[in-house]
Amino acid sequence: MSDATTAHPTHLRVHQFAGLQPGPKLLVTAAVHGNEVAGVGAIQRVMAMLDEGALTLRKGTLTMIPIVNPLAHRLQRREGERNLNRNLRVNPIPQDFEDRIANRLCPWIAASDVMLDLHSFNNPGPAFAMLGPRDNDGDLEPFRHQAAESALALAVGTSRIVEGWLSTYALGLTRRAERAGDGSRRMALQQDPHYGVGTTEYMRSTGGYCITLECGQHADPQGPEVAFKAILRTLVLLGMVAPEAVEPADPKRPVELLQLYEVVDRDSVDDRFERQWASFDPIAEGQRIGTRADGTPVLAPFGGRIVFPNNNAEPGHEWFYLAKPSDRVLA
Incomplete structure (x- = not known):
């Protein structure tokens, strides 16, 4: 440049x-x-x-x-x-x-x-x-x-x-x-x-x-x-x-109203997603989202959606967020 x-x-x-x-x-x-x-x-x-x-x-x-x-x-x-x-x-x-x-x-x-x-x-x-x-x-x-x-x-x-x-x-x-x-x-x-x-x-x-x-x-x-x-x-x-x-x-x-409840960091460059996720893809309770470098599965604790999945996240940075339906009333 x-x-x-x-x-x-x-x-x-x-x-x-x-x-x-x-x-x-x-x-x-x-x-x-x-x-x-x-x-x-x-x-x-x-x-x-x-x-x-x-x-x-x-x-x-x-x-x-x-x-x-x-x-x-x-x-x-x-x-x-x-x-x-x-x-x-x-x-x-x-x-x-x-x-x-x-x-x-x-x-x-x-x-x-x-x-x-x-x-x-x-x-x-x-x-x-x-x-x-x-x-x-x-x-x-x-x-x-x-x-x-x-x-x-x-x-x-x-x-x-x-x-x-x-x-x-x-x-x-x-x-x-x-x-x-x-x-x-x-x-x-x-x-x-x-x-x-x-x-x-x-x-x-x-x-x-x-x-x-x-x-x-x-x-x-x-x-x-x-x-x-x-x-x-x-x-x-x-x-x-x-x-x-x-x-x-x-x-x-x-209007779908969601509440973020979890953020998961990437620990290693060898942590990998189970598949190519897009923001707001549905996630079932217990579904495997990814796998850590040592083989440990990363599972969804609740049903809901994945948000901001980042295949290129650096170790120590946000890898993805999880959201579930909110009970908030907007009107």
Whole structure:
């Protein structure tokens, strides 16, 4: 690659539209992972509509960051120097490029009321939304916007919604912390209790609410349209644009609600899956998911679905997640 390609970007592009009437402060982000680009063009499309007058901002403040990690995006890969969507916080003494981005990004998040974070995933599959915890006063992720966040998750229009990210990730971190580290900063970050905190978790910690919208597989040609409609539907939900700006999601569509309950790390490069799994493939109780390097079977403790299976996971990293039907009521 040329020096121009590999040189570290020196700024973050942030676009803001300030309505003349008071209202919600919405932040829309994309390319937190550099190769997840469905939201990039969608944000640019919405900005063009606002500039041309095809879309009118009635009230509130709309902030959009089409490329949150410009280094990873320039390199066309998930990370620049590390995963920006882990251990996200202000860093008084930044150690890498993502720390420097976090120092700019976190204040924008904290200044917002609502966030829509646009992502995509490796394996083929339909789009889905991820929402946060139920209202609680616990230590892990205290929260008080369950109803508003549930309405947002329903409004974007996916047929599948997933909860339970941070609590499940915390279980994995507890087990990971018991392993001996190699002294590297990467390992230290992975064993940090804060490691599961990304954009949406940080948003909730500052008093707002949000969802992650996984717009489909990275190369899915429908991904940008999913992202575009989600932005408009969020604006309509918040009363920031007119309802006729976009067709609403079908309120009668069936929605599968799942709860993550387990994350399994890959221990060795010789750990292998039983077959080629795709996200949300059904799993029966006791079914063999994979086999460890020493021949130990990896079995599903409950029936449900496999989520984010990663054939290329490095040892010590997430290999796959497990989800089961949730008893949460969204409406």
